[in-house]
Structure formats: C-alpha cells, structure tokens
Amino acid sequence: GDPTATTVPVATTAAATTAAAATTTAAAAAGGNKTFILVPKALGIPYFDTANKGAQEAAKELGVTVTYQGSATADATQQIQLLNSLIAQKVSGLAISANDADALAPVGKAAIEQKIPVVSWDSNIAPSGRLVHINQANAEDIGRGQIQLISKLIGGKGKIAILSATSTAPNQNTWIGFMKEELKKPENSGLELVATVYGDDQDEKSYTEAQGLMKTYPDLKGIISPTTVGIAASGRAVTDAKKIGQVIVTGLGTPNQMRTFVKSGASPAFALWNPGDLGYLSIYTLNAISTGQIQGKAGETFKAGKLGSYTIDKDGVVLLGKPTVFDATNIDNFNF
Amino acid sequence: MIAEKPEVASPPERRFWQIFVKFRETGIIIFIVLLSVLVTLRNSAFLSADNFRDILLNISILIIVALAQSMVIITRGIDLSVGSMIGLTAMMVSYTVTAFPGMPTFLAIPLGMGLGAVLGSLNGLIIAVGGVPPIIATLGMLSIYRGLIFFYSNGKWINAFQFPPEFRELAKGTPILGIPNLILFAIVVIISVFYFLKYTRRGRDIFAVGSNPDAARFAGIQIKQTIFTVYMISGILCGLAGVLWASRFESAQTNTALGFELQTVAAPVVGGVNIFGGSGNVLGVVLGGFLLGIINNSLTLVQISPFWQLAAQGLLILLAVVVDSFILRRLKRFSSKRKR
Amino acid sequence: MMAEKAPVIKIEHISKSFGGIQALKDVNFEVYSGEVHALLGENGAGKSTLIKIMTGVEQPDSGQLFFEGQPIHFANTKAAQTHGIAAIYQEPSLFPDLDIAENIMVGRQPMRRRGVDWKKMYQEAGTLLKRLGLSLDPRTKARELSVAQQQLVEIARALSINARVLIMDEPTSSLTQGEVEELFAIVRQLRASGTAIVFISHRLEELFEIADRVTTLRDGSYVDTRSMSNVTTEELIRMMVGRSLDQLFPKQDVLAGEVVLEVEDLSVDGAFSNVSFKLRRGEILGMAGLIGAGRTNVARAIFGIEPATSGTIKLDGKVVSINSPEKAMQLKIGYVPEDRKEHGLVLAMSIANNITLPVIAKFARFSWLNKKKETQAAREGSVQLEVKMAGVEQKVGQLSGGNQQKVVLAKWLGTKPRILILDEPTRGIDVGTKAAVHRLMSELAAQGMAILMISSELPEVLGMSDRILVMRAGQLTGEFSRAQATPEKLMAAAAIA
Amino acid sequence: MKLNLIAIRRGVLRWEGLLVILIIAVAFANSQLSPYFLNTSNLLRTTSDFMEIGIMMLPMVFVIATGNIDLSIASTLGLSASLMGWLFMGGWDIWLAVLVALIASIFAGLLNGFLIAKLKLPSLAVTIGTLSFYRGLAYALLGDQAARGYPESFTFLGQGTMGSTGIPFSLLIFGGFALIFGLVLHKTTFGRYIFAIGNNEQASRFSGVPVDRIKMIIFVLSSVMAAIAGFILAARFGSTRPDIGTGLELTVITVTVLGGVSIFGGSGTMIGAVLALILVGILRFGMGLINLQGQVQDIIIGLLLILSILLPRFGKQLASGLNWNRGTIFRLAGVVTVAVLFGIFFFWSRTLVLAR
Numbered sequence A: 001g002d003p004t005a006t007t008v009p010v011a012t013t014a015a016a017t018t019a020a021a022a023t024t025t026a027a028a029a030a031g032g033n034k035t036f037i038l039v040p041k042a043l044g045i046p047y048f049d050t051a052n053k054g055a056q057e058a059a060k061e062l063g064v065t066v067t068y069q070g071s072a073t074a075d076a077t078q079q080i081q082l083l084n085s086l087i088a089q090k091v092s093g094l095a096i097s098a099n100d101a102d103a104l105a106p107v108g109k110a111a112i113e114q115k116i117p118v119v120s121w122d123s124n125i126a127p128s129g130r131l132v133h134i135n136q137a138n139a140e141d142i143g144r145g146q147i148q149l150i151s152k153l154i155g156g157k158g159k160i161a162i163l164s165a166t167s168t169a170p171n172q173n174t175w176i177g178f179m180k181e182e183l184k185k186p187e188n189s190g191l192e193l194v195a196t197v198y199g200d201d202q203d204e205k206s207y208t209e210a211q212g213l214m215k216t217y218p219d220l221k222g223i224i225s226p227t228t229v230g231i232a233a234s235g236r237a238v239t240d241a242k243k244i245g246q247v248i249v250t251g252l253g254t255p256n257q258m259r260t261f262v263k264s265g266a267s268p269a270f271a272l273w274n275p276g277d278l279g280y281l282s283i284y285t286l287n288a289i290s291t292g293q294i295q296g297k298a299g300e301t302f303k304a305g306k307l308g309s310y311t312i313d314k315d316g317v318v319l320l321g322k323p324t325v326f327d328a329t330n331i332d333n334f335n336f
Numbered sequence B: 001m002i003a004e005k006p007e008v009a010s011p012p013e014r015r016f017w018q019i020f021v022k023f024r025e026t027g028i029i030i031f032i033v034l035l036s037v038l039v040t041l042r043n044s045a046f047l048s049a050d051n052f053r054d055i056l057l058n059i060s061i062l063i064i065v066a067l068a069q070s071m072v073i074i075t076r077g078i079d080l081s082v083g084s085m086i087g088l089t090a091m092m093v094s095y096t097v098t099a100f101p102g103m104p105t106f107l108a109i110p111l112g113m114g115l116g117a118v119l120g121s122l123n124g125l126i127i128a129v130g131g132v133p134p135i136i137a138t139l140g141m142l143s144i145y146r147g148l149i150f151f152y153s154n155g156k157w158i159n160a161f162q163f164p165p166e167f168r169e170l171a172k173g174t175p176i177l178g179i180p181n182l183i184l185f186a187i188v189v190i191i192s193v194f195y196f197l198k199y200t201r202r203g204r205d206i207f208a209v210g211s212n213p214d215a216a217r218f219a220g221i222q223i224k225q226t227i228f229t230v231y232m233i234s235g236i237l238c239g240l241a242g243v244l245w246a247s248r249f250e251s252a253q254t255n256t257a258l259g260f261e262l263q264t265v266a267a268p269v270v271g272g273v274n275i276f277g278g279s280g281n282v283l284g285v286v287l288g289g290f291l292l293g294i295i296n297n298s299l300t301l302v303q304i305s306p307f308w309q310l311a312a313q314g315l316l317i318l319l320a321v322v323v324d325s326f327i328l329r330r331l332k333r334f335s336s337k338r339k340r
Numbered sequence C: 001m002m003a004e005k006a007p008v009i010k011i012e013h014i015s016k017s018f019g020g021i022q023a024l025k026d027v028n029f030e031v032y033s034g035e036v037h038a039l040l041g042e043n044g045a046g047k048s049t050l051i052k053i054m055t056g057v058e059q060p061d062s063g064q065l066f067f068e069g070q071p072i073h074f075a076n077t078k079a080a081q082t083h084g085i086a087a088i089y090q091e092p093s094l095f096p097d098l099d100i101a102e103n104i105m106v107g108r109q110p111m112r113r114r115g116v117d118w119k120k121m122y123q124e125a126g127t128l129l130k131r132l133g134l135s136l137d138p139r140t141k142a143r144e145l146s147v148a149q150q151q152l153v154e155i156a157r158a159l160s161i162n163a164r165v166l167i168m169d170e171p172t173s174s175l176t177q178g179e180v181e182e183l184f185a186i187v188r189q190l191r192a193s194g195t196a197i198v199f200i201s202h203r204l205e206e207l208f209e210i211a212d213r214v215t216t217l218r219d220g221s222y223v224d225t226r227s228m229s230n231v232t233t234e235e236l237i238r239m240m241v242g243r244s245l246d247q248l249f250p251k252q253d254v255l256a257g258e259v260v261l262e263v264e265d266l267s268v269d270g271a272f273s274n275v276s277f278k279l280r281r282g283e284i285l286g287m288a289g290l291i292g293a294g295r296t297n298v299a300r301a302i303f304g305i306e307p308a309t310s311g312t313i314k315l316d317g318k319v320v321s322i323n324s325p326e327k328a329m330q331l332k333i334g335y336v337p338e339d340r341k342e343h344g345l346v347l348a349m350s351i352a353n354n355i356t357l358p359v360i361a362k363f364a365r366f367s368w369l370n371k372k373k374e375t376q377a378a379r380e381g382s383v384q385l386e387v388k389m390a391g392v393e394q395k396v397g398q399l400s401g402g403n404q405q406k407v408v409l410a411k412w413l414g415t416k417p418r419i420l421i422l423d424e425p426t427r428g429i430d431v432g433t434k435a436a437v438h439r440l441m442s443e444l445a446a447q448g449m450a451i452l453m454i455s456s457e458l459p460e461v462l463g464m465s466d467r468i469l470v471m472r473a474g475q476l477t478g479e480f481s482r483a484q485a486t487p488e489k490l491m492a493a494a495a496i497a
Numbered sequence D: 001m002k003l004n005l006i007a008i009r010r011g012v013l014r015w016e017g018l019l020v021i022l023i024i025a026v027a028f029a030n031s032q033l034s035p036y037f038l039n040t041s042n043l044l045r046t047t048s049d050f051m052e053i054g055i056m057m058l059p060m061v062f063v064i065a066t067g068n069i070d071l072s073i074a075s076t077l078g079l080s081a082s083l084m085g086w087l088f089m090g091g092w093d094i095w096l097a098v099l100v101a102l103i104a105s106i107f108a109g110l111l112n113g114f115l116i117a118k119l120k121l122p123s124l125a126v127t128i129g130t131l132s133f134y135r136g137l138a139y140a141l142l143g144d145q146a147a148r149g150y151p152e153s154f155t156f157l158g159q160g161t162m163g164s165t166g167i168p169f170s171l172l173i174f175g176g177f178a179l180i181f182g183l184v185l186h187k188t189t190f191g192r193y194i195f196a197i198g199n200n201e202q203a204s205r206f207s208g209v210p211v212d213r214i215k216m217i218i219f220v221l222s223s224v225m226a227a228i229a230g231f232i233l234a235a236r237f238g239s240t241r242p243d244i245g246t247g248l249e250l251t252v253i254t255v256t257v258l259g260g261v262s263i264f265g266g267s268g269t270m271i272g273a274v275l276a277l278i279l280v281g282i283l284r285f286g287m288g289l290i291n292l293q294g295q296v297q298d299i300i301i302g303l304l305l306i307l308s309i310l311l312p313r314f315g316k317q318l319a320s321g322l323n324w325n326r327g328t329i330f331r332l333a334g335v336v337t338v339a340v341l342f343g344i345f346f347f348w349s350r351t352l353v354l355a356r
C-alpha cells in the first residue's frame, strides 16, 4: 500500500504482463460529466496527496472530474460512513485505498449493485467488494527486493531487524513473509534477522522502537522499514545515536522524507513506486470500466494514457510496475 | 468505608517517621524501583547511562505537557486538546522557520509559546467565561484544532530536509554539560511550575478553586481568572512542546501528537494528582511521566512479543495505580494508629 | 452614641427572590461599629440571604446598600472584602485539600520577595488557633477535621482579616460551651476595638449573652429592631414566630423497656476504643462530649459506615456484624448524620426524592416506581416536620439551612427505624421547630423507638435524655441518669484533665 | 409554587427541545443542499453506521450520570470481537464463540467495576489503563491475523435488513435496548439510585444505597453492551481485526454529553442522548453528501458541541443586558486584537510554504 499500510494485495502474480497487449482506444473521448471519487486511507498524508496529483492529471486527459474525498483518520468505520454518503450521491465511480480489506467489501458490493463501479488501489478490498485492484508493485518483488538491497548496503553480512507499521497491516506482513523467504537463499546466509518490531506508524513509537533495537543489539547492521513513517523515524534514530555508517536503514519511503538521510548516509538507498502514477492508473482503470471498455474480467486489456497498456490478471489485479530505487544519484529528481 | 479522595501534597513534617508516611510519592517510587530491577535482570542495557538519557529525552515533552495538564486537572478540569495544540503550533512554527531559514532559530520558542497562548486562551475563554464544562469544550477543540492543522497545511508535511539545519539543535543541542536542550527545557519548566504552584498566590488559588469552588467564591478568589490562567498556561506549554516536538522529530505532520492527550492525563493520574481536583504535586507528575517512560522503554528492551506489548503496558499502568493506592492506604492507617 | 456616627453598613428596602421564592421583602438593617447586632428569625426567614447580600455573594433585586453612609454595590465577595467585610457562612466552606493555615490565609498568604512565606503563615495560623483554644497542627488538612473544628477554622479565618465588619452566620451551631465562651471573649475584644459584628444564632441564650441589639425577620419581612437589654425571650419568640411557644424541652417520662442495642468494647483504630453501653426500648440516650471526642465515630461504626475494628454490637441480645449502612438499615437502624450537606442530603435532587431515597424500594414493584405513592409519602413527611418549601418537587439545595435539616429528619423518620441515631439533630434549627422536633423525639420514644442522641448543646442533652453518656478523647468517661446530671458534672467528665 | 414547578420542568425540557430544533434545522438544510438526502433507503443505510455508537452510548449515559467515565469501551468492543473471531477461526461454532466473548466482556466489566467500586480508584484512571489492556489482549489474540468468513446468519446482525423495508436489523436491536435503558433510567429504583450517586455519592451511601453494587452493575453493563456493539460491527465488516473500533469511545462520549448528560453526574435523560445521536448522524450524513472533507466535518461537530452550550448562555446574557463598562470593552478589544493578529499570521504564514 501506501507502505504505511494496512491491507493486502491478495494476489502476488509474479507473471503479470504489464507489457503492451492489445490496445484499446484511448478513453479520452468518453469522459462527459462523469465524477469519479478518489478515496485515500485518510486525508493529510503526502503519499496520497501525490497520488491525487496523478489522478487529476488523468482527469484532465480524460475530461472527467475527480474529487479527492477522505476521512480524517485512517479508520474503516469512518471510511464506510464516507462511502455510504458517496453511494447515496450516485457518483460515477469509486477508487478506494482501503483501510480494511474485508470490512470494506460489503459497502463496495452495495456500490457495485447500484451500478457504481468500484476499484481499489494501493490497498486492496476483498474481491467481492471491487471490480479491479490496482497494485502498486508486486509483493514478492517488494519483499525480496528489500533483502537484496540491504544485503548490498551492508556487504552481505550481519544482523538485521525489521521495523514494521502495525502488526495488523496485511501488506506489511506479506512483504515480511517474502523477506523471510529471500533470507533462506544461500547467498543471504550471512544475514541474520534478529527481530521484527512494530512502530504502529507513529513517528514517536517508531523512533523509540528503532532506539530499542540498537540498544538490544549493539552490533546491529541494518534496519529494514517497509513503511514511510518507520523508515524516516529509523533514519533519525540512527542519526541521533551517532551510528551513521554503522547501522544502515532502508525500506520503503518517500524521497522528501528521506532526502536528508540519503545524503548523510544513514539510508543510502530505499525503494518506492511513484504514487502519482498509481493515482493516474486508478482513474484510467475506473474510466475504462465506467465507459464499458472493460468489465474488470481477467485478461481484459486497456490503455492508460502515458503509462501505456495494462492487462487485468486472473485475480482482477492490475500491476503498476516495478518499484524505483532511490539513492544519492537520483533522489533530487523527485519531489513528493 | 466512605469513598475517600486520594490525598496528596503534604506539608513538611517534623517527626521523622512521618516524613516517610506523609510522603505521597512513596508508592510510585517503590513501583519504579521494582520495575527497574526486573527489567535490568532481563537486559542489563537498561541501566546504562545512554539508556537513561534516552528515557529522559523521550519523556521530556510528555512531562512538560503533563505538568500543564495537572494544573488543569487540579482545578477540576481537563484539557483534551493538548495533542491538537501541539500539532498546530508545531505545524505553524515549522512553516515559519522553513520560510525564513535565516531567522535566529531560538525565536521559534517564543513564537510557539505565543501561538500556544492564543489557542489556550480561547479554551480558557470558552470554559471560564462561557461556562462550558472543560471536558466538552476541549473535546470540541480537539477536533477543531486538529482540523485547523489540516486546513493550514493543506496536508503538506514539513520534512527533515526542509528545516534549517540549526533548528534540530533547539531540542538536541547540548550546550551545557552535554545535556540535551530538550531535557534542560523540561527541567526549567518543572522548576517554574513548582515555584508557581507553591509560592505564588495565583498558584495557590489553583488548588483552592479545585478543592472547593463555592468556598473559593466566598473567599473572594477570582475563579474565572484562575481557570482562564490554567488553560492559557496549558496552551503556552503545548506551544513550547510543539516547537520541541518539531525540532526533535524533525518533521511536522498533520497527525503530529495525535492521541497524545491520553498520555498527558495518564502521567498525572499515575503520579497521584487527584482527578477530582484540589490536589497534586509536581514531583508526583514528574515521577508519573518517568514511570510511563520506563514502561515504554523497557517493553522494547525485554523483548516481549510485540503482540503483547500493548496489553503489558495497560496492565503496568493499572498495577501502578493499584499498588500506589494500596501503599497510600497502608501508610495512612499506620499514621492514624501512631496518632493515638 | 450610635446616633452620631453613620452606621458602617446600612440596608434600605432590600428585596430578593429566587425563582418564585421571595426570600427578602423590603428589609431594613443597620450595624454600627462597636456593636454586636443579632439577626433572628425562623428557618427560611431570610437571615442568610441578607448577609449574603452584605458580602456580595448575592445581588439584591431592589433596594440600596450603604457603606459608611455612601451608597455602594458589591458585585462580588472580593469587593466586599476590600471594604473590610468578613463573613463566616452558615455552611462550612473550607478547602478540604488545603491545610488549616492556608484555609485561614487563602488569597492573603503572607508574601516575601521570593513568594509565599510558608513559615510565617504557619506561625500566624498557629497563634490564631491558640487564641481560639484549638490545639491543632496548622498543617492538618481541612479534610480531616470534624464539623465543629471546621467551624472554628472558619472563625479563625474571619478573625485573621482584621475586619471592620464581621458577619457570623450561626458560628456556634456545632460548638460546645467551652468553645462558645472562647469565641465570645474574642467577640467582646473586637467589639471594644470598634468592629461591627453581625451575629446569627438560634440559641436565644447566646443572644442575651453577647448581642447589643437584635433585628427580627419573619417570612422575609422586617419585624423590628430592639435593644437586647429590654427584651425577653418570650417577646423574641413572638416576634419570630408570630405567636408564643409552649415548653422547650417537652420530654415525656417513659418507662424504658428491654435492651435493644448493646455495644461492647467497640473500637475503631485511631478514633475511639472500648466503648460499651446499652440502649433500651423507649429510651433517649444522650451523648455529650467536646469536639473531636469521637461521638460521631461511634455512630458511624454502629451504622456500618466505618465498621468497628474490634468489639461487638448486639441487637436484641444477638451479635450482629454491621459492615455497611445497607446492613444497618436492614436491622432497622437509622442515622441522621451531622454533616447534612455532605452526608445527609443529595442537594441537587428534590425534597421528595431525598425523603424517599432510603426507602425507595417500598414505592416500587419489581423496582418499577410508583411516583404518586412516593410523592404522597414525601409530602406527609415534610408536612410533619413543617418544612418551609414551595413543594416537594423543589430542590433541597434551595432550602434554608434549617429546613434542609428538617428534610434529613423527615427522611430518616420515614424509614421507621427501631433504633435512631441522631447526630446533632437540631443543628441550625430555629426554636419553634426545635421544640417540634423535640416533641416528636419524645413521642417516638414513647412509641418504643430507641434513640441515641449526640448533641453538643448541653441544654438539649440535659433536657431530652433519659440517660447521658459522656465521651472524652475516644473513651467513655461518664454515665449519668437524668436525675443525676448537671451541667457541671457533664463538663467535668468531658473536659480534658 | 406553580410557577416554580413550571420553571423546573422547563429546565429539563429545554435541552431536548433545543436538540429537536437543531435536528429539524439540519434536516431542512440537508434537504436544501443535497437532492439525495430525503431518500429513505439512503437514510436507512447510513443509520447502520451509527448503531454501534448508539448501543455503547446507552450504558454510557448511566456511567456518566453516576459521575464516572468509561474510556475502555472501544477496547472492550475490540477484545470481545477479537475473542469471538479467534474462537471462530479455531473452529468453534460462531454463536458459541459469541457467547464466550459475551462472558469475557462481563469479566472485563467486573475488573473495571472492582477497581472503581471496591478499590475506590477514579474511573478515569482505571479505564485509561484498561483502554490499553483490553486492546492489548485483542492484539495478543489475533496478532497480525484477521478473522473472516463469518456465516451469513451472523453477518445478518450488522448487514441484514428487515425484509424489504430496508430497516437495518441493528436499528431494531438499538431501538429495543434504548427503550429498556430509558425506562430503567427514568422509571425504576435503579435509575433513581444512579442519579443519587451522581449527585452525592456519600449521601447515597449514608442512605443505604448499595453504591458499590450499582457501580459494578453499570460497568458490567457498559462492557456487555460494548461487546454487543463489537459483534454488530464485526458482522457489518464481515471480519475482525484486533484494531476494530479503535477510538470510538470519544465519539460515544461526545454524543452522550451533547445529549445533555451532565459530565459531573447527576442529571441527564435517555431521550436527550438518543436525540443527540440522531443529530450527529444526520449531520455527518449531510456533510458527507455535500462532500465536506473529514477534518472539516470534525471541526463542525466540535463547534456544535461547544456552541450548543455556549450560545444559549450567551443569548441569556445578551437578553439580560451586557454590562458595558470600561473593563469589558478593554477586554473585548484585547480579545479581538489577538484574534485578528493570530488570524493574519495564520493565513500569511501558510501561504509562505504552500505557495512554493
């Protein structure tokens, strides 16, 4: 998800073909006065705001209106309330980053029954509650990629720890699962995962947890934090403990939050996809369904503006692409 | 058998045995010592100077705000809007310092306190002049100030790289004896609040108003002004906390200090401030904050399963409250026996 | 002498109403410096309201207040205080969490350059307490004081102000003779030094002892102002009540029946020890003692509020364990506590709900309330005790102090107890009603109720009891039959040797 | 005397009257601002969003009326729902799991009640502790798992409607409980005891009111109702995660005090609380329909909470004439100046960064 995330990309289809397949005609003409709603997990989070920028870009290209509507806190109960009032307004389509995959399924289903197309993005809704899920990156790629990254950064040897978001965040857990798989490979035998702790996506708690890790394991070499809050807090904890270079931080983060730490060496490299593209693709997908180009069935293909063509895989998932790795060489090209 | 309100703040005593008996903080100190021993047995890193410094750093902001909260509680009030006030001042100050990187960074402190004073004063006006019950007024302001953070920033956070580099020194600099500023700020606040509560008339009025508002009216105490004052102080200290927060965590986010109010209430409660008003003292609050800090710190050190951490934390807070009240009652009985 | 100077405080044509209740109607009053001016009137006559207007607690609806001849308006108590007006209010209003010294000095703590001067404060408070004959550590929390001790602290506070006008609303209502004497000695000193004093008491003999003039109110209206030297008790009563009264302590002689309550070696750690006595059917057993002797604690132990730590209580010869008021009530014991505001009443609830609270289950079927029956019972109870009220739906907090006390009595009589413990039952009750209460006690005893009456008013104890126990410092120190008892003997047993 | 009685009654009725007026005003405004508001099926669907809050609000009226507070309800909700989910995932029959979770909630309430009534600890302190403790137990049970796959007979609790009427089943549950709780509060000895304790606990004790027992019962009720709300929420979600319902306690308390239940104890009505729930419900729904952002909605609810108490008082003061002396004018001028300066700084400083 937003790596601060809660829900799961259920599917982990490694073989999703993002390559060009059959091209459908661009949807631009079919816009009309449609209003799509882009629903983030909560308002006031830059990651989602960036996604909204991409969505607005898509809206302009397609000639539709995209409204960005969210609840105050990342909470399923509030999100359901919001969706109910959106359904009542008979909007033209919903793109939702779900706070709880299962909890949102019933309300998503209700929307679909009322002929309001629903897609989930960033964080999945259980398949019964959405037509398509737009997945930012393949979970296996993310999980294994993190281990490969840290291995490179610490020279393939030493103790590492994971600082996750909340223990209930399924996508985090899926990624962690793949990290553990990757660690079993012989080339990673020098790495020892000593602990998995949870910072609950709170800055303060994540900071304390990172502090605790360094104290409990004085010879810790690296921290992987697959969440934007945790990775920034870890970067700061390492800096404050004057352990830059001794403890390497990596994970998933946004360039703006991590810029200082990339330059200081606390976190030489980390990964993320482009949330703007995610929002952009979500709106294109929603538009394609809304105009009847696709139904959301496996194997259907559609064109998403500047991003090219996408195919829906067998779990109703569209995959955005591979995550970008940010380091000192490229970080200044990004601003989100 | 009648419900007795826990009693606090004892005057100096002459007889030796009474010093211990009347010392309200005995319970919590015993609890802190016990917990520390247990944790040290599991992980000796707990007793290191480094760890001690980290604990102090982690609780400094909490103690600053918990002291403000205590003053409010002593007047029979509560300030649930502290988290939002911290968040709002943190955001506004962060915007200002990033917009004027050349400005002397220490100016951020008076700026934050000034902004906090305005927010706190609004609470104070609504409660003291408007007569709205504190819990309702500040519950409302909790949402309103939090909403303003969002409106103000349009969801745009300030991140570490945007701050002028000196800004982090505000909290983390070590000008004196290698002690971080953050801890020094906390010490200054502790001493000021202690002096204010013990040695100024307005400070004493706070206890009088909380102990018996009717009597305070008869005694000619300016009740409204007193109540206004505590909420204003709460705002000022939250403003200070906001600046320190931004400096320490090098970020200002829309959810900065979200939910912090519960901790700021927990510290005084654990520290023996009477939740029904009228009594409480600075040492207790500081120890209460310290205990919370130790609990948080030790849970990460003893490697308890992360899934059990929250339960353990709640259980320890409960235990602290229970043990404290038991010890207090024991001591009281002891002292009343000795009177005969 | 008075005619030449302007009165310090003068009140002209003051009226005041609360909601629909007219508390004061066109009242005049004045007090000169060097004078003790008594205010007299039945419960609810408006005395307390009048003094609250003088101290800025309440604002009059109409009329004018003069201070030293100048018209003046006190918007709050602070304004009155700055003019040197100090007051002791009827209900003790101390700060339970603050110590005695600070209660006395609150808002006026002695200051030095570096803030409140605690040392000086304790010294000054200690001196004041000594002057009042109170041997208490000024560092004691007010919470730990008995009602009488609280009253003394209030007096100390008022004295410490060095007021030009000192207003005292029933300062002696829970004091015993000794303290009253000490207080009067101080009042005389103050009068000699030119302080104007307003004094309220329902004990007429006190007025004759200390007051120079007396102003009487009836039903909120001004009746007359007289010089104490040429007025008789009968005249005072007639002015107050509008008619004359019969006997004050109408004790009927009854033959005490079998023992219903027997207390043996009862002790509560830190309060009293080894108290033993018997209480018979139809008997009124008086309990005298100085402040803090532990009488209230004995009552609290018997009623299960603070259960005894050792000793036994027998009812009808059977040992019972009473560990809660609920249990005591099941055993048909009733207790009228001394502190009506804290323990006796739920001030924010109606008279009806207060009277029926202990027996509410009686007015319910399967706990479903029958409000009609309840109101009916409450009405009967309050009429029996002549509560002056707008109706049983009125909030108790709006009643005058004396009328509140009557509600407490009505409430406990409504439980129809076999054993009734009365702790200062007529505290703050006017003479007329007091006579009525005494008559009622006497009748109830005659009908077979056993009554334990704790009282600090010697005439009451002597007049109403069949037998008298005396306590001192947590011990029983004397037992006297009605025939034996004299004030001197009781005082001797109560006084600290 | 007549006059006085009328005054008393008016005092009680004024609050509910104000709430009714507000409800009508909000409903009218909503129907003007959005064509989708006056639509039965929309209204009915949104009702189910508020039933868990309502169900927890009912005992909260009791708790607050006795002068206490229960901050642990949302955590008890989480614990019960998680325990139920955990047992269900362990292969138990769903209704057996519900029963066990319900019993567990009784113990949760007993622990609160024991610490508050028997050990005389302040309810705020105790329930801040159990807020973490019970939620923590929920995490300990489910950890990083979610319980899902509940049978339809169970999800009906939260998602079902009464035949074709569209009336949510949970509304029926709530309505039934509201009636019972209202009658208990206003028509029984138990209710009388609640108000007596809330006004003066000591005097109640001295009058033989079984104060401790009543407090125990109230806290147990609070927990049990929270558990029921938990089942309904889990049924509505079709799944349970240990963080289910986090933070709901503040909403519940908001609605309760908005309903006129005195936070100091001793007064309040069940009708007031229910009206407040309706008010908040239609206000939230209406604000959603006109697409107000979540934070803006929170600001408005916060304002409503404060202004509902502030404005009537202010109006009364204005009616009785303000005292325009120099002090008042000075102070007012001071307040206005500070407010204006703050406002200027607020808007100016935000443009500095946002413009970039």
Ligand SMILES: Nc1ncnc2c1ncn2[C@@H]1O[C@H](COP(=O)(O)OP(=O)(O)OP(=O)(O)O)[C@@H](O)[C@H]1O
Residues within 6 Å of the ligand: C018, C019, C021, C022, C023, C041, C042, C043, C044, C045, C046, C047, C048, C049, C050, C090, C388, C397, C398, C399, C400, C401, C402, C403, C428, C430
């Ligand atoms: N706050 C109030 N609200 C309503 N009525 C009140 C209030 N205060 C006093 N009253 C009424 O005003 C009348 C006068 O009361 P006040 O307390 O002055 O009597 P009092 O003469 O002091 O009686 P007592 O001897 O019993 O103390 C009474 O009828 C009382 O019920």
Ligand SMILES: Nc1ncnc2c1ncn2[C@@H]1O[C@H](COP(=O)(O)OP(=O)(O)OP(=O)(O)O)[C@@H](O)[C@H]1O
Residues within 6 Å of the ligand: C144, C145, C146, C147, C148, C149, C174, C271, C289, C290, C291, C292, C293, C294, C295, C296, C297, C298, C338, C456
């Ligand atoms: N409400 C109370 N709570 C706790 N302790 C009390 C209370 N009331 C009285 N006491 C304690 O009991 C002690 C003995 O006072 P008590 O009132 O029993 O004496 P008494 O003989 O009845 O004198 P008095 O004439 O003052 O009523 C007091 O000093 C006080 O410490």
Ligand SMILES: [Mg+2]
Residues within 6 Å of the ligand: C047, C048, C049, C090, C169, C400, C401, C402
């Ligand atoms: Mg009076």
Ligand SMILES: [Mg+2]
Residues within 6 Å of the ligand: C146, C295, C296, C297, C338, C423, C454
């Ligand atoms: Mg007594």
